Amino acid sequence: MKIKILFISIIFVIILSGCKGSSGSKPITDVDVRQGTDGLVMEFTKNAPPDKVFEDSPFPIAMHLRNKGASDIKQGFLALGFEKTYVDFTEEKKESIEFEIKGKSIFNINGDEEFITLNAKTKKVGAQSETHPSTILATSCYPYKTILGTSACVDTDIFGTKLRDKACEVKDIQFSKGQGSPVTITKIETRMLPSADQEPDKVKPHFIIFVENKGNGEVIASDMIKDACSNKPLNYKDFNRIKIKASLSGQGLNCNIGEKEDGAEIRLREKKDMIRCTLKDGIDRKQDAYTAPLQIELDYGYTFTISKDIIIEKILTY
Amino acid sequence: MVKRKVKFEILFLVLLLIIISGCSKLGGQGSAKGSETGTDGIIINFLENNPQDSYLVSSEDDEPISVTLEVRNKGSYPRSEEVNELSRGKIYISGFDRDIIRMDDNDLSQILRNDYLSGVSNINPEGGFDTAEFKGFISPDELVVDKYEPTILATLCYPYVTKASPTVCIDPSPFDDKQKKVCKIGSTQLSSQGAPITITRIDQEASSNKIQFKLNIKNDGNGDVIRVNDLKKCNPYGDTSSDSETLKRKDFDRVELIRATVGFSELECGPLDEGRFIRLFNGEGYVLCSLDRASFEEVKSAYTTPLNVELKYGYRSTISKPIKISKISSIS
Missing domain, CATH: 2.60.210 (Apoptosis, Tumor Necrosis Factor Receptor Associated Protein 2; Chain A)
Structure with missing residues (x-):
């Protein structure tokens, strides 16, 4: 039994001695940021807007914008679309909101991100209804290369x-x-x-x-x-x-x-x-x-x- | 006791295995290599890290680049008594954008320095050695892409000479079987001659009034054979002088027959292109040479004598190395 263990250990040592550990290091500049098919990625943040909103009350709309592409965005625009009879901004807003987000680079391989938060307000649903379904649209328009x-x-x-x-x-x-x-x-x-x-x-x-x-x-x-x-x-x-x-x-x-x-x-x-x-x-x-x-x-x-x-x-x- | 013996035997076997696996074959020190063997002529290799595998270029500064080649003469030409014509040879570098990789003084070729490139001989069994260095810089201003991956090509063109002196049989009465002879007319297989063009075999045939020799030659190296006078056409840029042309199909596979003698008698040889060139087809060729009976009619019995053959040619070999140039921009 001992001989068997000795024999197996020696073979194991021989195999191990032949192994070469990989250093695992990768040059920091060897990152190809010009990969992928994403540009600007946009999503509503959780509960902004919430799934359900009471009538005649304010609620937040928050957008999470990430530039996952390799081009910087200058003079990008975000426009929100509501069913104006039921939802509108709390205060007078421009047609669109301007934003700038830097893209991926070797110094920032994930690209920059931006949060845009707005306050909207629901209007009266109407006498005949208890609820009213509505859709909030967010459109981004941006220059890209x-x-x-x-x-x-x-x-x-x-x-x-x-x-x-x-x-x-x-x-x-x-x-x-x-x-x-x-x-x-x-x-x-x-x-x-x-x-x-x-x-x-x-x-x-x-x-x-x-x-x-x-x-x-x-x-x-x-x-x-x-x-x-x-x-x-x-x-x-x-x-x-x-x-x-x-x-x-x-x-x-x-x-x-x-x-x-x-x-x-x-x-x-x-x-x-x-x-x-x-x-x-x-x-x-x-x-x-x-x-x-x-x-x-x-x-x-x-x-x-x-x-x-x-x-x-x-x-x-x- | 038996158990212990078995243990020892296993341990011994394992140790033996380890020792054997660590052994490498030792070259016999005493076996001196013949100076006129091998199929190499002049060989070039990139020196390690010259050029580097990859370069990082910042947008502000020029990045130096060096292409260094080891040049080794592994063949037997030039021998001590021969005229050394290797300085007609040149090394060229190409394959990249000259606006991005700028060589100093726009120097893209170097002449072989014949003083350093003596042939392999008994006193210099490793042959001559030299280096050729091309220095320059990578211009970041011209690098409009993030990553540029050219292949550096080094082309060496040089003149070379193959010499062989095999022993052949001269038999004045080739059809007389009754006479005891020291040799018989037939074929002779030759070993390499320390040059990329090798005379592989000599076939002999005798008639009543002449002896014919068929000299078979072969390109045993890894390069191309070119007419020795067309070495200047090797330039991959083809624009350095007004008379320069690029190599045409007819400039390839031509080996000049300089000399073919038996003893002191000159052989008459053919077919020869332009009166002096042996043509190669798929790297192989031959020439037929004949010795008239008049040259040996006084001799009554067969004898052996050296057949001296000298061939001259241009040879072109190419090596390449891919490199990667990455441009980085500064944080500012």
Whole structure:
């Protein structure tokens, strides 16, 4: 019996001696904050508003706003919607409340949050009813950015005739994890185009960028953000408009081929679209393949609405 | 007593197991490696942490970067009596955006220093050694993305020479079976010659008026063979001088036959591209050389003699290392 124990212990010691403990340390800066498909996340705090409210009495509405995306929100707006016959603010309020919340960064990997509290007041339910169900709506409208920085391969050897090892290979790049924003770039297809006749010794990198709205809200034009949180009417053309800027190695890409160079725009259809961007100046064919930084910036407004049902109860007296 | 014996036996076995598992094979110290063997020429490797696997760049300051390569001559060229032409060779670095990773003086290539790169010999069994250092900095201003992941490619192009002197049989009467001979005409398998291009086999065939030699050669290294005069086309940027071109398909797989002699007699060889180049197909090639009977007609019986072959070529090998550059912004 003792021999058995001795034998097992020795084997155990041998196995243990072969083990290497992991340090478990991760570089503090090695945090990719540009991940996920959330932007602003908003919810009613518990019991504000309460599920049941007596008529003709004040009650609090508290909103918990968290910026779970990687873009800072400046000049965001929050608008509350009531059934005006039964609920209203206790005092005169503006149409919408402005807010600012910083997004995720390597110094604040969770993003900032904000609480907005308002006081509302119920009105009389009416003689014929004991209760009245109502809904409180909260709509946020805010500017947001999707920034994607990636490395793209620039290979001037379009037909693969150069016989040499290459530093990189031109291929499609998929982005399944999002970029820390509700509108995400899902895929980039890279093509190397032969330059036009006037520059036969050059190739032009060409990128097909696929964009998708993966959030629960709607994309609006960045100049219509305030209007979206007001009682002003919006045109259908104000929705699904995204401005795009792209650069390769710091050189701007032309994303509006055949049209004006600045102010390239994407129009989402069924939450998706794609755009083609090309480097204006070609790259010398003699240059070998190299990896270049590709940056894409999408600029848009975003809006979404949450709601909570409440019941307004009549105060019954004998 | 028996129990104790069993205990000891088990303990002994376990100890033996531990000792064996800790043992590594010892190289025989006495077995000196031949100086003209192996299939390496000049090899390069990134020095550890040069470049680093990852860099953190703050938005205010340039971050220094150093790409250092160990250069080792593992082959047998140049021998002491040979002209050292290795200074025609160059190391290039590429694969990254030159606006982001800026090398000092825009220096993206270095000439091989032939003084340090002598071939493997009996007095220098490890071969020559040198380092090539490329220093520069990462410019944060040009880094527009948070993370940039280029692959640093180091390309070495150099001239090299393969020499072999196998013993071949010269038989003036190859079809006379009755005579006792010291050798017979046939094939000779060769070992490596301390160079990436190897003469693998020599097939011999005799007719009544000549002896033919088929010299089979092979690219046994990991790189590409290029015409020795086209080394300057190796530049991955192809823009340093006005006459520079990039390598074309026809510049590859050409090995120059410098010399093929039997004794003092020069062999007549073919087929040769442009009169001097042996072509390789899928890394292998051959040349047929013949020795006229006039060269050995005075000899009455078979004899052995060295067949001296010298090949010259350009060789290109590439290594790569992926790096990661992360840009951090300061708290302020």
